[in-house]
Amino acid sequence: MNIKLLPEDWINEAFAMLAEGGVDSIKIEVLAKRLNVTKGGFYWHFKNRGDLLERMLEHWCQRRIETIRGQVARETDPVATLNYLLGLYTDQTNPRGNAIELAVRSWARQSEAAAATIAVVDRERLAAVAGLFRSLGCADAEAEARAYLFYSYCFGQSLLAVGHQDELDQIRLLCGRLLVTDSAHK
Amino acid sequence: MNIKLLPEDWINEAFAMLAEGGVDSIKIEVLAKRLNVTKGGFYWHFKNRGDLLERMLEHWCQRRIETIRGQVARETDPVATLNYLLGLYTDQTNPRGNAIELAVRSWARQSEAAAATIAVVDRERLAAVAGLFRSLGCADAEAEARAYLFYSYCFGQSLLAVGHQDELDQIRLLCGRLLVTDSAHK
DNA sequence: GAGCGACTATACGATAACGTATAGTCGCTC
DNA sequence: GAGCGACTATACGTTATCGTATAGTCGCTC
Numbered sequence: 202m203n204i205k206l207l208p209e210d211w212i213n214e215a216f217a218m219l220a221e222g223g224v225d226s227i228k229i230e231v232l233a234k235r236l237n238v239t240k241g242g243f244y245w246h247f248k249n250r251g252d253l254l255e256r257m258l259e260h261w262c263q264r265r266i267e268t269i270r271g272q273v274a275r276e277t278d279p280v281a282t283l284n285y286l287l288g289l290y291t292d293q294t295n296p297r298g299n300a301i302e303l304a305v306r307s308w309a310r311q312s313e314a315a316a317a318t319i320a321v322v323d324r325e326r327l328a329a330v331a332g333l334f335r336s337l338g339c340a341d342a343e344a345e346a347r348a349y350l351f352y353s354y355c356f357g358q359s360l361l362a363v364g365h366q367d368e369l370d371q372i373r374l375l376c377g378r379l380l381v382t383d384s385a386h387k
Numbered sequence: 388m389n390i391k392l393l394p395e396d397w398i399n400e401a402f403a404m405l406a407e408g409g410v411d412s413i414k415i416e417v418l419a420k421r422l423n424v425t426k427g428g429f430y431w432h433f434k435n436r437g438d439l440l441e442r443m444l445e446h447w448c449q450r451r452i453e454t455i456r457g458q459v460a461r462e463t464d465p466v467a468t469l470n471y472l473l474g475l476y477t478d479q480t481n482p483r484g485n486a487i488e489l490a491v492r493s494w495a496r497q498s499e500a501a502a503a504t505i506a507v508v509d510r511e512r513l514a515a516v517a518g519l520f521r522s523l524g525c526a527d528a529e530a531e532a533r534a535y536l537f538y539s540y541c542f543g544q545s546l547l548a549v550g551h552q553d554e555l556d557q558i559r560l561l562c563g564r565l566l567v568t569d570s571a572h573k
Numbered sequence: 574g575a576g577c578g579a580c581t582a583t584a585c586g587a588t589a590a591c592g593t594a595t596a597g598t599c600g601c602t603c
Numbered sequence: 604g605a606g607c608g609a610c611t612a613t614a615c616g617t618t619a620t621c622g623t624a625t626a627g628t629c630g631c632t633c
Contacts, residue, residue, distance in 0.1 A: 225411035307493040323549045346561030357543025363509045375532030
């Protein structure tokens with residue numbers, strides 16, 4: 202009756218659970234129930250829970266790298282690209298992606314494998330953004346520092362729980378200026 | 388034979404577990420074992436697991452507020468204070484405090500109570516740091532934005548997993564300049 | 574040294590999760 | 604329409620954890 206579930210489907214739903222409650226909240230039977238099947242199916246596709254987690258990391262790593270490469274490759278205006286990237290983390294339009302990002306990073310604090318994965322992704326993203334800053338005329342060291350600050354801000358910001366929306370919008374606008382626009386005026 | 392355990396002791400050890408593995412890793416029996424007693428004692432001091440978690444939040448909230456107030460009250464040179472605060476998060480000297488900070492924030496994503504707690508702490512800290520920036524001559528809006536950027540950087544930075552130590556030191560030095568020193572030259 | 578308050582130790586029942594085993598179903602091909 | 608590969612459903616054993624109950628111990632006071 203139902204269309205067959207692919208490993209992708211399990212992984213996707215597992216990411217939803219990850220976003221909602223962290224790695225530890227990924228329970229196989231709960232996951233199966235959310236997909237309206239029983240856990241028997243899970244063990245067809247996956248060796249065990251660890252296998253799922255591994256494949257989630259691979260999946261996430263690949264997508265993140267594809268995405269950042271795509272975004273920078275298509276770049277014409279570095280400032281616009283930086284502002285766009287910034288928006289990915291500050292906009293309320295992508296709460297899920299944001300939650301996943303944080304959850305994976307939280308996961309990395311307990312798991313070597315996850316830590317290794319985010320290290321790969323971070324290197325890629327920092328290199329990409331540092332490149333943008335260089336094309337705005339920053340020297341190598343400053344470009345790297347600005348990239349580092351840039352991503353720290355992106356992630357750290359989702360950890361701060363303050364302010365009302367309009368107030369926040371104002372603050373973030375100014376932050377964007379400090380992070381991006383200022384670097385071009387030199 | 389053993390000196391009696393106070394609720395504080397339980398809470399402290401629970402924070403250690405929190406730092407190591409997140410809220411979900413706080414298991415009562417494991418906690419008791421780490422204190423070399425059995426869980427019977429736990430239920431003498433605490434109504435149940437939720438009670439422990441609540442009291443941990445209260446404890447954390449109080450300490451964080453005391454700390455930030457103390458640090459700012461004793462202030463003579465705002466730049467030095469800002470750099471000192473920055474150091475608290477970047478130095479490797481306080482990995483535990485850092486880990487707790489992140490773990491509590493991660494916890495806040497699953498729990499209303501934790502979210503409310505960090506909101507209180509964040510408000511306090513942002514107000515304190517914004518005050519420092521104002522005393523460096525920043526206008527209100529800019530001071531708030533800089534404070535927001537400042538703390539986002541602090542937390543976000545512990546989420547980034549890249550670079551070797553010497554490289555990182557260099558980057559962080561520059562970030563400190565972008566965040567703090569620059570704001571004074573206006 | 575009896576008794577009490579503040580605990581700790583042990584044992585228990587309940588639930589939830591993991592992973593396995595086994596039997597069933599469904600859709601496709603031949 | 605038989606058979607096969609790709610799954611799903613059900614049932615099971617095991618372990619971890621929660622919370623409770625109950626009995627013990629320890630140190631102090633009177």
